[in-house]
Amino acid sequence: MDVVKSNPSPRKRFFRRGIIILAILALAPLLQLSASVLVAPTAVFLSDADRTGRMTIQNPTDKPKEVSIFFSFGLPESDSLGNVQVLLQDSGVTDTRSAVDWLKAFPRKMVLAPGATQVVRFVARPPKDLPDGEYWARIVVRSQESQTSLPSQAGDDKITTKLNMIIQTAIILKYRTGNLVAKLDVVDTQVVSLDSAVNIFVNMENRGNVSYVGILQGRLLDAKNREISTERINLAVYHSLIRRLHLPFAEGNFQKPYHVEIFITNEGRKDLDPQNMIVGNKILLTMAAD
Amino acid sequence: MLRNSKLRLGSAIIIAAVMVAVIAGPTTVSAQEVATGAASANVLAVLVVTSVQDLNFGDVLQGVPTSADIDLVTEAADFLVSGAAGYEVALYLQLPEFLWNTTNTDRMQIAFSSTDAEIDPLAAGDAATKSGTETVEDPYNLTATTLGVDNGAHVYLAGTIYPAVDQAVGAYSGDIVLTAAYTGN
Numbered sequence: 356m357d358v359v360k361s362n363p364s365p366r367k368r369f370f371r372r373g374i375i376i377l378a379i380l381a382l383a384p385l386l387q388l389s390a391s392v393l394v395a396p397t398a399v400f401l402s403d404a405d406r407t408g409r410m411t412i413q414n415p416t417d418k419p420k421e422v423s424i425f426f427s428f429g430l431p432e433s434d435s436l437g438n439v440q441v442l443l444q445d446s447g448v449t450d451t452r453s454a455v456d457w458l459k460a461f462p463r464k465m466v467l468a469p470g471a472t473q474v475v476r477f478v479a480r481p482p483k484d485l486p487d488g489e490y491w492a493r494i495v496v497r498s499q500e501s502q503t504s505l506p507s508q509a510g511d512d513k514i515t516t517k518l519n520m521i522i523q524t525a526i527i528l529k530y531r532t533g534n535l536v537a538k539l540d541v542v543d544t545q546v547v548s549l550d551s552a553v554n555i556f557v558n559m560e561n562r563g564n565v566s567y568v569g570i571l572q573g574r575l576l577d578a579k580n581r582e583i584s585t586e587r588i589n590l591a592v593y594h595s596l597i598r599r600l601h602l603p604f605a606e607g608n609f610q611k612p613y614h615v616e617i618f619i620t621n622e623g624r625k626d627l628d629p630q631n632m633i634v635g636n637k638i639l640l641t642m643a644a645d
Numbered sequence: 646m647l648r649n650s651k652l653r654l655g656s657a658i659i660i661a662a663v664m665v666a667v668i669a670g671p672t673t674v675s676a677q678e679v680a681t682g683a684a685s686a687n688v689l690a691v692l693v694v695t696s697v698q699d700l701n702f703g704d705v706l707q708g709v710p711t712s713a714d715i716d717l718v719t720e721a722a723d724f725l726v727s728g729a730a731g732y733e734v735a736l737y738l739q740l741p742e743f744l745w746n747t748t749n750t751d752r753m754q755i756a757f758s759s760t761d762a763e764i765d766p767l768a769a770g771d772a773a774t775k776s777g778t779e780t781v782e783d784p785y786n787l788t789a790t791t792l793g794v795d796n797g798a799h800v801y802l803a804g805t806i807y808p809a810v811d812q813a814v815g816a817y818s819g820d821i822v823l824t825a826a827y828t829g830n
Contacts, residue, residue: 391693391694392693393691393693394692396691397691397827431735431829438788438789439733439789440735440737440789441826441828442737443824493826495824497822512814513704513705514707514808514812514814514815514816514817515705515815516702516705516816516819517699517816517817517818518699518744518819518820518821519818520699520700520823521820522696522724522822522823522825523822523823523824523825524694524825525824526692527826568829568830588829589733589827589829589830590829591828591829591830626729626732626830
């Protein structure tokens with residue numbers, strides 16, 4: 356059982372923000388033409404100890420951008436083949452872990468001048484007696500040209516068209532309260548051998564009260580435990596999820612029978628601040644691949 | 646006092662790192678590369694979607710359906726998704742059924758077939774010069790995509806408009822919304 360340390364020192368906060376600014380500055384040269392706005396970080400964490408958070412939005416283009424912020428609900432969900440989608444739900448959310456109804460953003464609308472940066476702040480006003488655990492929402496940052504121009508009509512008898520390209524970036528927001536437990540179960544696995552590869556379908560259930568965020572790694576090994584191929588997937592299991600690992604056969608002096616090793620851990624994620632990681636269980640499974 | 650001096654030292658280190666990244670860094674540097682070089686700890690990935698090219702049907706004649714070619718830079722819509730290489734991004738398109746004229750008095754049908762989208766899992770290239778690893782997609786059901794080694798992926802979109810024989814001449818417009826989210830956090 357791990358309790359969130361939701362109050363990092365000013366020094367750590369300072370360095371974290373510095374890294375975010377650095378990432379923004381580094382990515383800015385990539386963006387040309389009618390780019391979207393740039394949003395960082397990619398996950399926002401609030402807690403009962405600190406109910407406020409912030410996000411930085413930058414317009415790296417040479418045109419003003421109209422930006423709006425709203426909250427939605429959408430978790431990674433999979434089909435039976437392990438294909439993952441994040442579908443946003445703006446109304447009628449019935450998930451008891453939804454935080455959408457009690458979050459506020461300031462400001463919610465803005466026009467960002469070329470090169471301008473805006474900090475958006477979030478505050479949570481959760482209901483009283485909220486059960487321990489994690490509550491979720493998506494921060495949706497919607498951006499488009501602030502002055503949409505209609506195409507000029509080429510002639511009296513012409514029809515012209517203009518499709519306005521609108522970009523939405525959906526960032527996860529997690530609100531944490533009380534004692535937090537990260538625990539994952541693998542409820543089913545299926546190994547499907549093909550001519551050139553092995554597909555493994557891993558069906559997982561979240562048994563904790565926070566999202567299980569970690570790494571799913573699969574390895575195809577020969578009889579002497581020599582690695583033939585491997586795949587690693589960043590994992591976020593909120594309720595349940597099926598993921599597919601694709602492990603191709605490779606040329607080499609490998610000896611049959613082959614087997615597959617599956618390892619799940621929520622350590623080693625380098626894209627997330629360790630302060631925000633809830634350490635949970637690890638899972639190691641081995642199964643035949645032939 | 647000691648904390649303040651540490652903060653000042655940290656400030657100086659970060660500013661120096663930013664200056665090094667901006668001045669000495671290559672113009673196509675990625676968030677992952679820079680963050681790794683500047684701070685030994687964590688990569689805080691950034692997700693950016695760029696509308697590189699609008700969907701463009703050109704001039705349209707009454708009664709003549711017109712399609713945009715997904716292999717032409719001047720016609721296919723092109724979204725560039727930039728982030729951290731190897732990270733999976735879920736993508737979702739909201740597409741219009743009609744385009745409306747400026748006075749909202751006439752509308753024109755627009756349609757997208759189940760093969761009108763392509764995802765190229767590399768940031769390099771454009772609609773005419775894809776990597777060869779692109780996949781044909783249903784624009785109403787895009788597959789989550791792992792960003793390529795150059796920290797990006799392209800989403801291309803084509804479509805067809807169906808002007809009526811008595812379609813009012815003028816300029817018609819509509820919205821295409823692309824939503825992107827990392828699947829791993």
